[in-house]
């Protein structure tokens with residue numbers, strides 16, 4: 001009988017989402033959470049005690065954690081610290097599962113990808129909706145050529161009320177608001193279906209009339225990111241992408257994701273009801289193919305796959321499997337670089353009030 005090698009992992013940043021990483025690692029055999037680091041004194045130890053990670057060592061400085069003999073790390077810090085911690089981890093020879101969004105700026109994302117290439121350590125970005133089988137259905141239809149030449153894609157979505165608080169609403173820690181928090185998921189669904197074409201230019205507008213209003217947000221005085229954004233993005237291959245996202249609005253929906261092609265169209269609606277629904281973050285409501293059949297305008301509903309997959313556990317499990325099998329990153333930083341490039345372009349364009357070019361290496 002072959003005995004599997006124990007994969008030793010560390011967790012950097014021990015706040016809310018780190019608990020989901022720890023819970024996922026704990027479901028796996030031959031995986032040991034060997035260390036936890038958090039800049040807040042005592043927080044890593046509290047995390048270890050509360051989650052009963054009896055073999056884990058606590059640290060305040062992530063570089064001390066990285067000095068240990070570890071195979072991989074989960075990076076669960078606020079966005080602003082993603083770049084430093086990820087680059088240090090890759091340099092230390094650790095594979096990285098980095099929480100979304102990838103980074104705050106495009107330059108940071110480029111640096112991470114280049115470091116991953118140079119060091120040979122894997123950089124995978126934590127978009128768990130990729131593990132929803134419906135994401136594959138959407139991608140397979142778009143990739144099949146059934147839509148003909150895709151020339152227009154609309155994606156994003158809006159919550160009637162769904163603004164987070166804490167570290168998510170400060171430019172200092174998060175870098176960006178709704179775009180980075182939920183917009184990156186919609187972008188990933190659309191770009192993944194299209195095969196991640198290169199973004200070329202962005203013309204965008206953002207605002208934050210809800211977050212900064214104490215009637216709508218109890219931390220309004222420290223809210224300085226965008227709660228709404230809209231952008232027209234030119235993608236390589238002659239595709240126009242209309243991207244919009246909202247954490248709060250006086251409207252029920254910002255519409256479905258749609259792919260328009262010369263031979264067909266595909267509409268994907270978000271799942272769920274209530275003020276926090278309306279965006280793509282792991283479940284779809286319906287998938288419909290629009291096409292002509294013998295001259296008739298036809299709408300074919302594609303059966304949505306109901307499932308009980310724990311998407312979050314799946315992303316952590318796949319990261320561990322990739323380490324064990326020596327394969328590449330399940331959701332490669334190299335690909336998500338384009339997602340980050342659009343968010344970076346949105347923020348630059350909105351600041352400059354004009355279209356901006358996206359410079360990629």
Ligand SMILES: NC(=O)c1ccc[n+]([C@@H]2O[C@H](COP(=O)([O-])OP(=O)(O)OC[C@H]3O[C@@H](n4cnc5c(N)ncnc54)[C@H](O)[C@@H]3O)[C@@H](O)[C@H]2O)c1
Pocket residue numbers: 012013014015016017018037038039040043060062076077078079081085099100101126128166167181
């Ligand atoms: N995939 C998902 O579904 C999902 C859900 C929520 C959050 N996230 C992402 O996870 C990340 C963290 O979010 P959260 O809700 O856990 O935030 P959080 O504020 O609850 O936790 C972040 C923790 O990181 C610590 N920290 C900050 N800088 C650090 C550094 N340099 N080294 C070590 N620790 C550091 C903070 O003290 C804090 O304890 C964000 O990037 C967020 O976008 C992803």
